Amino acid sequence: MAVTEERDVVIVGAGIAGLTAARELRAHDPLVLEASDRVGGRIWSKQCGELAMSVGAHMFPPPDSVIGGFVTEYGLDVLKITGSMLNLALQDRVIQDARPELMPFKLPLSLRGRASFARAGLKVKRIGDEYMRLAVQQPGETAADVRLRLLRYGGDESFADFLGPLHPEAEQIFRALCNRTIAEPDEISVSAMAALFGHVWDTGDLGRNMRGGSGLLPEAMGRELADQIRLQTRATSLAFDGAGVTVGFQGPDGAGSVRARAAIVAVPTPDLIPFMADAMTPGFRSAIDRVTFGPHVVLSIRTGEREPMPWDDLYSILTPDYAFNMVFNHTNSLYAAGTPKQGSVLMVYGGAQRGYALLGKSHAEIEEIFLRDLDRLYPQVRSNIVETWVMPWAHAGAFAAPGRWRAQETLERGLGGRVFLAGDWVSDFVSMETAALTAIDAAANVRGVIERGGVQQPPTRPVVVPRDPKATKRVQAFFGDASAPEE
Ligand SMILES: Cc1cc2nc3c(=O)[nH]c(=O)nc-3n(C[C@H](O)[C@H](O)[C@H](O)COP(=O)(O)OP(=O)(O)OC[C@H]3O[C@@H](n4cnc5c(N)ncnc54)[C@H](O)[C@@H]3O)c2cc1C
Numbered sequence: 001m002a003v004t005e006e007r008d009v010v011i012v013g014a015g016i017a018g019l020t021a022a023r024e025l026r027a028h029d030p031l032v033l034e035a036s037d038r039v040g041g042r043i044w045s046k047q048c049g050e051l052a053m054s055v056g057a058h059m060f061p062p063p064d065s066v067i068g069g070f071v072t073e074y075g076l077d078v079l080k081i082t083g084s085m086l087n088l089a090l091q092d093r094v095i096q097d098a099r100p101e102l103m104p105f106k107l108p109l110s111l112r113g114r115a116s117f118a119r120a121g122l123k124v125k126r127i128g129d130e131y132m133r134l135a136v137q138q139p140g141e142t143a144a145d146v147r148l149r150l151l152r153y154g155g156d157e158s159f160a161d162f163l164g165p166l167h168p169e170a171e172q173i174f175r176a177l178c179n180r181t182i183a184e185p186d187e188i189s190v191s192a193m194a195a196l197f198g199h200v201w202d203t204g205d206l207g208r209n210m211r212g213g214s215g216l217l218p219e220a221m222g223r224e225l226a227d228q229i230r231l232q233t234r235a236t237s238l239a240f241d242g243a244g245v246t247v248g249f250q251g252p253d254g255a256g257s258v259r260a261r262a263a264i265v266a267v268p269t270p271d272l273i274p275f276m277a278d279a280m281t282p283g284f285r286s287a288i289d290r291v292t293f294g295p296h297v298v299l300s301i302r303t304g305e306r307e308p309m310p311w312d313d314l315y316s317i318l319t320p321d322y323a324f325n326m327v328f329n330h331t332n333s334l335y336a337a338g339t340p341k342q343g344s345v346l347m348v349y350g351g352a353q354r355g356y357a358l359l360g361k362s363h364a365e366i367e368e369i370f371l372r373d374l375d376r377l378y379p380q381v382r383s384n385i386v387e388t389w390v391m392p393w394a395h396a397g398a399f400a401a402p403g404r405w406r407a408q409e410t411l412e413r414g415l416g417g418r419v420f421l422a423g424d425w426v427s428d429f430v431s432m433e434t435a436a437l438t439a440i441d442a443a444a445n446v447r448g449v450i451e452r453g454g455v456q457q458p459p460t461r462p463v464v465v466p467r468d469p470k471a472t473k474r475v476q477a478f479f480g481d482a483s484a485p486e487e
Helices: 016-024 066-073 111-134 143-152 159-163 168-180 190-202 216-224 269-279 282-289 332-336 353-359 363-377 404-413 432-452 469-479
Strands: 005-012 031-033 045-048 051-054 078-080 087-090 093-095 208-210 234-241 244-251 254-265 292-303 316-318 326-329 344-351 385-399 419-421
Touching: 005 016, 005 244, 005 432, 016 031, 016 066, 016 216, 016 432, 031 244, 031 254, 051 292, 051 344, 066 216, 066 432, 078 332, 111 143, 111 159, 111 168, 111 190, 143 190, 143 404, 143 432, 159 168, 159 190, 168 190, 168 316, 168 344, 168 353, 190 404, 208 332, 234 254, 234 269, 254 432, 269 282, 269 385, 282 404, 292 353, 292 363, 344 353, 344 363, 353 363, 353 385, 363 385, 419 432
Parallel strands: 005 031, 005 254, 087 316, 254 419
Antiparallel strands: 045 051, 078 208, 087 093, 234 244, 244 254, 292 344, 292 385, 316 326, 326 344
């Protein structure tokens, strides 16, 4: 293929990982190839007056995270989620604001179901706590060291094996939780479920929504990097080429290629394999094959009511016996911040098997299946609908299956000393923050190649750990005061 242009670095994918890498490498005038007609990837929202509908990432990390820093820098506004995240609907009854330790007593379960749920709940609490302790970066450690440690923790055991036999009533609740992490209990490692419990329920470190919709962040980054980003341009090949790497692409003006000194690949593995397969060594390929992605089928619903609704004070509800496994109220933070009511935005999604069951269906069918079940929970929704948006993500996120940790060092190293990987799937937990952190490390590796002729260990950089006093106390108890997170 004739080389059409030369760059220091080419970045494939303009999700939050590719955008973060491009920002980090701005001094080297990177070229970013993005297959779709927008930036942001799995962060996707649209504004409807003061409301915003979202079909992707919606919960933001604290201000002292990398993403939090971007939010401040671009002058965006995140609002605290005030409604409880610990709600559960069973047998068409919403059990609100149930503290984990009280859940077994509040849920409509049989005696045996309750005992089984309580026993498993204690085990789960322990791994969530342990995970958050292990997430604290120790002096001299890199972010990659922390990722490996977290993936290794319970990394060879499935969540189903860890829980052992459960009463069917308890089993369906834990299955719904696993579906949130896009997997079934026998597919996912203890490590991955500990990450979910640690981040979402234990610490609430993802407790913010963006005013105007999450998409405002990648849009702002995309505007700043507009000269570097080429939309509707899909990478179609990658080959090592002397001391460089050549990436072939298909864009609006036809096929082309770019030769660069290094590349960052920031796309999910199912998108990476088609254009990188020929360049992969067997070891790298088997590491890539250890990464498992699953679906989320999402419905965002905007309603127009002005009067109070029963979901107003809630943020998220786990729904084990519905076609979807989660309901979110994206207007919770907006109204808690004092905005007068002008409708609601709810999001429901079905992950793992619930998602696979819906993937082949039309958007109208998906909408009807979800609305029919939502009628059971909140019959007020249907008559107030103004607008809906269906998004069937076939590859919504990666989950760490047992053994996934064994691929980690290879993934961190990249390929051939010149191709580096970024994205949530390179990490232990699927989030904007983990995607951005891996991008910062990939960019440091690229700088090593460009500026110093080879990869160097990325500098140690603090990983943000939750700042709530409960979590800080636990960290102090485990490591002593010296290694507790800085306030
Ligand atoms: C329903 C849902 C809810 C979520 N909720 C949250 C949440 O509340 N909080 C949170 O932090 N995270 C959440 N996430 C996860 C979060 O969205 C992701 O972790 C993060 O956005 C991943 O970013 P990324 O850059 O790694 O990948 P992506 O966003 O997938 O970006 C990859 C980009 O690469 C492009 N691409 C693919 N193939 C090619 C190719 N061959 N050539 C060029 N470009 C290509 C794609 O078009 C895409 O733009 C959620 C995800 C989903 C789906």
